[in-house]
Amino acid sequence: MKKQMAIFLSLVTAGSILLTGCGDQKGASSKSGDGDSEIKSVAFVTGALGDKSFADLAWAGVKKAGEDYGIEAKAVEYGSDKAKITPTLLDTAEAYDIVIFTGNEFVEALERCYQDYPNTKFIGFDIDPDYDLKMENVFAITYMQHQGEFLAGALAQRMSSTGTIGCVMGMESVGINDFLVGYIQGSTHANPNGKVASSYIGSFSDTTKAKELALVQVQQNRADVLHQVAGGAGLGVFSACQEKGIWGIGVDADQREFFVDSQPQIADTILTSMTKRNDTSLYKTIGETIKGETPYGTKVKWGVKEGIIVLAENDYYQKNVPQETRDYIDGLEGEIAAGELKVETAYGMEQSRLVQLRDGVKP
Structure with a gap:
């Protein structure tokens, strides 16, 4: 079902996505429960792993959190086609309790859809420091x-x-x-x-x-x-x-x-x-999300002082x-x-x- 949805969404033109927003996805989440105690899965959405740098380090932190907290952890790679960002994000938000991404392109796509996934927690890291976050189920990390x-x-x-x-x-x-x-x-x-x-x-x-x-x-x-x-x-x-x-x-x-x-x-x-330290910051945020301690709807700036x-x-x-x-x-x-x-x-x-x-x- 997940694969079929991804194929369907990838065929939707960029123009139709902009016009219709995320209406077809509203209420699509099948996850049970509203609290952080129900979190059982986390996905990291990235263009591709294997850069031996930014993406790989982030995935290392997500993977370790999955192992240590006993939840499913998955890396979702969309490739180099930027047109796949929105379909991949929607498909992943439907299937996972926590969705992690990096970059303002994801933020722009999410702004049109976040309310359709009230039970999904979104973690955006390496977000521009001048970005004004207004989405209540998103936690944004800016690196100094x-x-x-x-x-x-x-x-x-x-x-x-x-x-x-x-x-x-x-x-x-x-x-x-x-x-x-x-x-x-x-x-x-x-x-x-x-x-x-x-x-x-x-x-x-x-x-x-x-x-x-x-x-x-x-x-x-x-x-x-x-x-x-x-x-x-x-x-x-x-x-x-x-x-x-x-x-x-x-x-x-x-x-x-x-x-x-x-x-x-x-x-x-x-x-x-x-x-x-994507690994450190994401591991920390996933753990605190599971415990209900992450202040979603806010943006933090982490740098030398925080050891990140x-x-x-x-x-x-x-x-x-x-x-x-x-x-x-x-x-x-x-x-x-x-x-x-x-x-x-x-x-x-x-x-x-x-x-x-x-x-x-x-x-």
Whole structure:
């Protein structure tokens, strides 16, 4: 039945979805009971698993929550076709007690339908901080990634021999620029005269172009520590780091951990990663939802203070980063957590200020 519904919905045109809303789905939920005590299943809706980063880490947290709390956990992959987002969301909301998603495209689809699923709890993570949540059965998590990027930029500059570090990003957007803004501020804090080379790939999957841009930063700009903020394309950045014998910094998940068994040569280029602990935040939220403690209808901002935005301080980091530098980064982390050190964000930032930051550190 579930598969038949998914096929039917996938045939509905985008225009008809916009016109009719979710009327056909109203009252479709077959779940019994209205309370959190009835929760027996959770689904994570994602384009695809296997990115060895953001999606995989999120699924790890959801899967562990399913195992620990004794509920069914399922990853629902819709592929690369954005037209499938709404049908997949509706189908999943009908079948599961908790539905987890990421990105504002899901939020926009859900705004038209959330009232048709009063017994379904929706958890949206990595939601834009300026989003105004008004759905009572949705809990939204915003990550203050710019704080973690400050730490990554400071570390990269401290580990650099040339004073020039690099950042290779996917597609330019406010969210991606938020990474760059924090990274530049951290670099400048650690070395006021330091430079930051930055490039946009225009894709989150083009590993070849990612590698090309990374090599340009190394060969032309003398960057000797590269940070990737490019999803799956980031493998190309690590490949360039391996080829040139320089450090790379991962993103979202502890990427060295993902590669250490399958591609150890790549893993050995990854000094650390600026992590968004999707696993921790989702595991925590699922557990608190089951206990009836999650304040649905609200949005939270989690960052360094909450231990959700952190650098991966694994054994490799401990081994290769000098104690003095580790102490320096720990000190910055403490200042950010205490509110003593403020990091600017790209959200709400004037374009002129962004250009000033970016151009001010160009090699």
